[in-house]
Amino acid sequence: MMRAVICNTFDGVDSLVLGTMDSPKPRPHQVLVDVHAASISFMDCLMVAGKYQLRPQPPFVPGTDAAGVVAEVGSEVTRFKPGDRVICGNWSGCYAERVVASQDATVLLPDGVDFETGxxxxxxxxxxxxxxLDCARLQAGETIFISGAAGGVGLAAVDLARHLGATIIAGVGTPDKAGITRAHGAQEVIVYGSEDLRQRIKDITGGKGVDVFFDNIGGEIFSTMTRLMNWGGRMLPVGFTSxxxxxxxxxxxxxxxxxxxxxxxGAWVERFPQASLDADAQLLAWVAQGSIKPHVSASLPLEEFRTGMHKVTQRLAQGRTVLRVR
Incomplete structure (x- = not known):
């Protein structure tokens, strides 16, 4: 048996319970991981409310990302052995003491990177x-606007765009989120709750517009940006938190x-698993080198999963909120 956060009905975060269930068993191409840390994503929160495009059959354990130690490997696994430190992912299952993941969605965690960061x-x-990189082909010197820039995916985009040499405009909902985006590389910050987004983009870019728009929010912000793209620009619809x-x-x-x-x-990962593994390994190498710096704003025990998930749904989290499982 193992402790786990359990979703019995699609009634949102407050309907989740912390209970016990049978530990999963790895299939031939899977690894069983003793989870040490699991990060909370907006997708997790949507899924337990039945608002994501995937709806696992209840009861299920939410959670898409985990880091821990391999406990057991399936009969066809060749890349891992018990005792390996890894990160792994699945559409669900990570808010638990143990999770199974395909070996194609599991990557060795460098010794210098802790479980929470991983x-x-x-x-x-x-x-x-x-x-x-794959969709926008972002080039050094190009200008990118990132909406929802203080959240988990948004702040990662800021950090990575800085690493790639772009000029970054971060969009945030409240002034208190400006500092974290600047600390990760944003040269300009727009608080679109209180500033004129259209005018600010024009002023910053000299009327040209941005080369790349990385959008986590959708809605009015996306509509406004359709008229603020530079020649040959690329708009990236990533999420619709609005x-x-x-x-x-x-x-x-x-x-x-x-x-x-x-x-x-997620769809790309399923279609091109080897390319995804190579990308994950490169990202972890950059983390180990200090070239990119994931930000954990809160680290909570598994028992406080509701607090962590509400921080995400209420837009209070900056970077990632992590659950300590062991």
Whole structure:
């Protein structure tokens, strides 16, 4: 038996319970991991409310990202052995003392990277890396605007864009979030709750608009940015935390020859597992070298999962909130 956060019904965070359930068993191509830390994502919160495009069959354990130690390997696993320190991911299952994951979604954790930091890398930085490098082909010297820039994926995008040499404009909802984005590399910050986004983008870019728009929010911000792209720019719809999915008048991309490029990291991972593994390994190497610096704003015991998840849903988290499982 193991301790786990359990979702019995799709009624949101407050309906979750901390209980016990049977420990999972690894299939031939899976590893069983003793979880030390699990990070909380906005996707986890949507999933337990039945608002994500995937709906696991209840009862299930939420959680997409974990870090820990391999306890057991399936009969066809060749890349890992018991005792290996790893990060791993799954659509669910990580808010528990043990989780199973495909060996294609598991990566060795460098000795210099702790479990809490490791648990924040795969989803956040994987999403940012896929969007910025594979989808947008972001170049050094280009200007990027990142909405929701203080959240988990947003701050990872800021950090990675800095590493890639871009000029970064961070968009945040409240002034208290400006500092963390500047600390991770943003040269300019727009508080779109109190500033005119359109005018500020024009002022910062000299009227040209941005080369890349990394959007976590959707809604009115996305609509506004459809008219603020530079020639040949790339818009990246990554998430819709506003709850509003908007349409693009297609004459606007035509006039500026800009592109709208979907950036669904999870679907890419399933289709190209080896490329994903290589990307994860590169990200962890950068973390170990100190080239990128994941930010854990809160580290809570597993028992306080509701507090952590509410921090995420209420937009109070900066960077990643992590659950300490062991």
């Amino acid at each position: 648990s924040t890398v795969r989803h956040c930085y994987g999403t940012a890396r896929y969007a910025l 709850g509003e999915i908007v349409s693009v008048p297609m004459n606007l991309p035509l006039l500026k020859n800009y592109s709208v490029v979907g950036s669904y990291w």
